[in-house]
């Protein structure tokens with residue numbers, strides 16, 4: 739299956755992805771995670787790195803279409819992505835959606851389903867400000883909704899958890915603005931193709947998983 743997860747910051751895309759991935763043996767490509775990893779490893783150098791870092795960390799704006807399209811194009815060539823994939827955080831603009839269609843067309847493939855994580859903006863601040871992540875695995879916790887066994891420590895490795903620089907109430911506002919302006923039209927783009935499934939993403943994580951499984955088995 740070729741799946742796209744769309745939803746605002748904190749809607750649960752990164753929480754549901756590993757579960758879907760294990761159930762269906764798909765590769766999970768999260769552009770936000772990939773960009774953060776690239777910054778950590780300093781794969782993007784010099785001025786470009788600085789500008790992007792400031793934008794993402796401090797302002798919550800989107801990086802350029804060309805940069806993410808390049809990253810996805812490269813990643814989708816991996817053998818593990820040939821049978822199917824979950825795109826988490828991509829496409830986020832109509833231009834990116836059109837580019838993805840082109841890439842897939844060249845392989846004789848297309849997107850099967852778009853899962854729309856529908857949720858009220860008002861719920862997201864608590865989710866975002868309470869999130870803690872384990873950077874190297876991408877495991878996500880929440881102080882209230884999904885606490886680690888020991889506060890501040892990853893359950894599996896015992897390594898420290900960190901908070902994302904863009905997970906503040908102020909930056910969330912710009913991230914939501916970018917979502918409504920640039921990403922919501924992408925839902926319209928795929929609705930026209932009749933492949934969007936709406937999820938009630940404000941439900942508890944396990945109930946959202948059940949909804950996802952229902953959509954994917956239908």
Ligand code: AP5
Nearest residue numbers: 747748749750751752753769770800801827869880883943
């Ligand atoms: P990205 O990393 O994609 O961030 P995002 O879209 O803002 O999404 P989040 O990761 O914040 O939310 P999520 O839905 O994964 O939430 P999670 O499951 O962790 O992008 C970051 C930046 O990179 C962008 O701002 C942009 O600059 C750049 N970028 C990335 N892709 C790009 C692109 N294609 N084009 C241009 N720029 C791009 O859940 C959040 C918290 O809530 C967790 O603590 C979790 O435990 C908890 N939680 C999850 N589900 C539930 C639930 N059902 N009930 C209660 N709590 C829950």
Ligand code: ZN
Nearest residue numbers: 751752768770
């Ligand atoms: Zn995420």
